[in-house]
Amino acid sequence: MTDQDAGQARLSPRQIITAMSGLVIAMLLAQLDNMIVAPALPTIVGELGGMDHLAWVTTGYVLASTVATPIWGKLGDIFGHRRTFMASIVVFLAGSALCGVSQDMTGLIGFRAFQGLGAGGLMVGIMAAIGLMVPPRERGKYQGIMMAVMPLAMIGGPLLGGFITDNASWRWAFYVNLPLGLLSLVVCWFTLKLPRRERTAKVRIDWWGSAVLTAWITALVLMLSWGGSQYQWNSPEIIGLGAVAAVGLVLFLFIERRAAEPVIPLRLFSSRNFSLANALGFIVGFAMFGGITFLPQFQQYVQGQSATSSGLLLMPMMIAAMVVSLGGGLVVSRTGRYRALPIIGSALMATGLFLFSTMGLATPAWQSGVYMAVLGAGMGCMMQTTNLIAQNSVHIRDIGAATGTTTFARNMGGSLGISVLGSIYAGRLSDAMGGGGLHQSGQITPAALQSLPQAVRDLFKTAVTDGIQSVFFWASLVAAAGFVLALFIRHVPLRGHAPSPATAAEQTAEELAV
Structure with missing residues (x-):
């Protein structure tokens, strides 16, 4: 791995800030949702x-x-990150509109999946664009610009979501994406100009790898989601899904080793830091999505908060994550040192998640707010750092694939985390409600709960609390494993400024000769 990579943009700070304006809006769009x-x-x-x-x-x-x-x-590496990024925004907006018109849970889940297809390109597009415009050593201060918009999403998003739910309709939680997304498209069209590596060979898309990747991940998530709840672990359905996941993974690795343009280049994992960064990203996703998904259940059902107040009560976690991430980025830019951040971050995450597992019926909102701040600080240490370590471990020609793989690992952690933790939560809730109570409890809104007899309310609150405790206890064990992994990260100096024209020309010739 050379110190400088060909293909890094040579832009002035003013040009970078101008080009980042559309990315800032897209970041706001992704975070708000x-x-x-x-x-x-x-x-x-x-x-x-x-x-x-x-x-x-x-x-x-x-x-x-x-x-x-x-x-x-990978499509960004092949066709250019600007056009694929804008295409992902269009898919995301279409999915948002469809979610808003959903009439049943099946339709909503399907449309959320379609929306997710577009969302997959938002964050990877943003991170890849920054990776192309800014060298790793200077990236922290420009990520600070991105972080400057996150308080609006992190604080305003939950408040807006709660206000919409209490005063209008939950459907506007999806419709609100449309004007912001259209604005992002317009701004990116005029301001986002990215360098693109020209390809002389015929473009080859790894369709087989993409298809098999989709199959084995879906089978794995379904197995972990349904196992022990809808089906017994030794049932033919769960065993069959496990077989599909295992065979699919092996087949995927076989395909990727021979593909001309693999969707996930396996050579990237020859770097120990890259592999560890992806493993830590997986754990961040596990904790982050778990906290955001299940905390409102406890706040609204047990603590009796409204949807608006529930959003407000998430502020300690969001503010802590934003402040620590911004401060960490500035420290990395000034010192070039980053190894301590994932170590401290994983320790804080494990501590915060374990504290959540101790919450009970009498836990006040201020106390759970302190726990959120601890978890948020841990997330802030790791969110940007894992991506930075991964990007610094690969050649610039693989910046899209590396960023996509890192984001994939984080999302994979979130997907499996929600499936596993959701299965635990639903199982404990069902047991506490007497087995058949889950179907009835599934029709209970936080407002409707208040109209039920006191005995039923107490039973339901106890069931929710029991489920929440189990969810966060298991999540804390996963985060503790992340602390162990973080200890093995080696400090590799961050690449500095863009390469000189002579170096760039030399490396480009070497790159095209491969």
């Missing part, structure tokens, strides 16, 4: 029915995004 929908989930599930399908409102979205992410990244 997750933040707005979370406070509305209890009402959505209560209106459409099916508490046992709660996890799939998010899982369908994250699963589709997970599968699509490395594909978008």
Whole structure:
């Protein structure tokens, strides 16, 4: 791995900031969607029915995004990151509109999956674009610009989602994406100019790899989601899904080793830091999506908060993540040192998740807010750092594939985390409600719960609390494994400025000769 990579853009700070304006809006779009929908989930599930399908409102979205992410990244390397990024925005907006008109839970889950296909290209497009414009050593201060818009999404998103749910309709949690997405498209069209590596050979898309990737991931998520809840672990359905996942993974690795343009180049994993960064990204996704998905359940059902208040109460986690991520980026830019961040971050995440597992019926909102701040600080240490380590470990020609793979790992963690934790949550809730109570509880909105007899309310709150404790205990064990992995990261100096024209020409000739 050379210190400088051919293909890095040589742009002035003013040009970079101008080009990043459309990315900032897209970042806001991606962040708002997750933040707005979370406070509305209890009402959505209560209106459409099916508490046992709660996890799939998010899982369908994250699963589709997970599968699509490395594909978008590789398509960007082949066709150019600007055009693929804008195409992903269009798909995302179409999915948002369809989610808003959903009439039942099945339709909503399907449309959320379609929306997720577009979302898979948003974050990988943003990160790949920054990777092309800014060398790793200077990337922290420009990521600070991206982080400057995140308080609006992190704080305003939950508040807006709660306000929409309480005062209008949960459907506007999806419709609100449309004007912002259209604005992002217009701005990117005029301002986002990215360098593109010209290809002399015929373009080859890894269709077989993409198809097999989709098949084995879907089978794995379904197995973990349904096992022990809808089907016994030794049932033919679960065993069959496990077989499909195992055979699909082996077949996928076989295809990728021989593909001319693999959707996930396996050579990237020859770097220990790249492999560790992806493993840590997986754990971040596991914890992040778990916290956002299940905390509103506890806040609204047990603590009696409204959807608006529930969104407001997520602020400690979001603010802590934003502040620590921004501060960490500035420190990395000034010192070039980053190894301590994932170590500290994984320790804080494990601690925060374990604290959540101790919450009970009498836990006040301020105390759970402190726990959120601890978890948010841990997430802030790791969110940008894992991506930075991964990008610094590969050649610039693989920036899209590397970014896509890292984002894929994080989304995969979220998808499997929600499936596993959702299965645990639904199982504990069903047991506590007497087995058949889950079907009835699936029709209970937070508002409707207040009209039930006191004995029923107490039983339901106890069941939710029991489920939440189990969810976060298991999540804390996963985060603890991340702490162990972080200890093995080696410090590799970050690449600095863009290469000189002579170096760039020399490396480009070597690259095209490969």
